[in-house]
Amino acid sequence: MANEDDRTVQGGTPDGQVTGVPARGTIDSGHDDPIGRPGLHHWRESTITRPGLDDRGSVFFAAIEMTRMPMILTDPNEPDNPIAFANKAFLDLTGYEEEEVLGRNCRFLQGAQTDRNAVAELRDAVAERQSIAIELLNYRRDGSPFWNAVFIGPVYDTSGKLLYFFASQLDVTRRRNTEQSYRQAQKMESIGQLTAGLAHDFNNLLQVVNGNLDLLAAVTDSERAKRYVAAAQSAAERGAKLTRQLLAFARKTRLEPRPVDLSHLITEFSDVMESSINKRVDLHLSLRRGLPHVVIDPDQLEMALLNIVNNARDAMPDGGVVTVSTLPLKLDEAEARELTAGDYVMLEIRDEGAGMPAEVLERAVEPFFTTKGVGQGTGLGLAMATGFVRQSGGRLDIDSEPGKGTSVRMIFPTARATLTAAEKDKPEATPAAPAPPSGYVDHVLIVEDNEEVLAIASEILTSAGYRVTTAGSGEQGLKTFEAVHTTDHIDLLFTDLVMPGGMNGLMLADAVIDRDPTVSVLLTTGYNEELVVNGPRKRATDVLSKPYRRSELLDRVRQALNRRGSGGPRRQRSDFGAAEA
């Protein structure tokens, strides 16, 4: 019991039947539900003069039955402190009938995922007759979970004997879920930034490693040295693959989206999926015909899909069925969550495997989170898939329960009118590279802020017979161009996209084309946030992803030179016209 000083008479009747101890902000510590702020005036314990639950004639009883706040009384003088009264709102909240709850201890609301520490706090508070406010996971009669903000306080008679415990409950699930997804989103965002930065730097390092290995391979005749180089190259290749997955997670992959019918695409992939699962697992396809198109990068989808199908396979070591299905989907405001309401297409991969416990499910899409043994999983599969789906304007949802299998749903927006515009921006098909005109040596201006990467690119192009001029930033690149071009014609600008300083690769390319539209442009980047952010470009932009191999660079340079000036106004045709077949 509280000491006398705390005691206040509240709204007492003339004969002063009921007294209480105001909470004075002591109960709702840490959270501000359900009153919206720490409660000061409501009682945390009370003393009554008329015990018994039979007096139900007053307006106060009607109020208890009318309020939407669930309330109960338990009887601590009966064994196990059972419920002695429950109002209608409590029955609404929990889904039970009155006779199913009377006479039972409240712990029937608890279940598998209820935090045992929270239960212990309740137990201690009740044992010490302390009031308590706490949030814990409870379950309704139909088994559905809800977050319950429960408040409990003791009720005494005037002699200080404990008569009842009072409790009110409130479903705060929606608030908890919002908080949880907000925290998760923030965490993912910061991991994403970190990852993107790391991957960006790694790309440059791998570029240097690969470039030097390529050069080394070209100058050695020793078989042994060639073997060593090949081993190092294959390791660097794996590093590059890892980096690509990281970039996918960070939503910084260079996507090449096009409108596709998902059902068609899955049919095309089915052989690959089939071969990646083992004999004990059956692949079922349930593909809707005539789906609206979605705009996605098919290669990335294939990677994501394979990851998810492989997860399903791993979850079913004793065999089972993986069902891949597609169907159109309309999302309303509530279902859309972070997306906008409208038309979507859903791709679902369902398995009959072990399923995931809540703590695994919560972290499954985090990069490097894996429950598979060392060397078996990198934990990047779902991270990459999630990043890809989000970068494509969609959402990835996972439903999973231990023993009940898992279903992963990728939801993509259907193609919109803007698409036709984007389509026009696709680079034209590149013709096979004809031989360079004899006698003329093409002049390439390389702009790159990383010195080592610059040195490698320069070495590769020089050794292939090009004339090379270099610059270390966008501004310098433009200055060099202006100084050199009139006397020593530059045929190709090969520039990094992301560079420190005021001028990035795209701006430099625009400036160069403004001055001479016949100059070809080839961009390179480890990731191309800028390309995505800036939206569709005015003209086709050739982009070479880092890290690139010597042969790739040479191919792309050749192609870009062959398309000379296709970005600006067409070059004057020669008087003789071009030969045509």
Ligand SMILES: Cc1cc2nc3c(=O)[nH]c(=O)nc-3n(C[C@H](O)[C@H](O)[C@H](O)COP(=O)(O)O)c2cc1C
């Ligand atoms: C008045 C009152 C209301 C309670 N309401 C809930 C409730 O809504 N949800 C819940 O999980 N536990 C509730 N409890 C707690 C359980 O009844 C029980 O005290 C708790 O599980 C700790 O005891 P145990 O370890 O013996 O189960 C309430 C307890 C009292 C006294």
Ligand SMILES: Nc1ncnc2c1ncn2[C@@H]1O[C@H](COP(=O)(O)OP(=O)(O)OP(=O)(O)O)[C@@H](O)[C@H]1O
């Ligand atoms: N279908 C599934 N059934 C059960 N658990 C799954 C399923 N899919 C994913 N998981 C769990 O999520 C974790 C993360 O999956 P993710 O695909 O990101 O990484 P991984 O499969 O462990 O490694 P990687 O895909 O890089 O080889 C897995 O380790 C596994 O615990």
Ligand SMILES: [Mg+2]
């Ligand atoms: Mg995986």
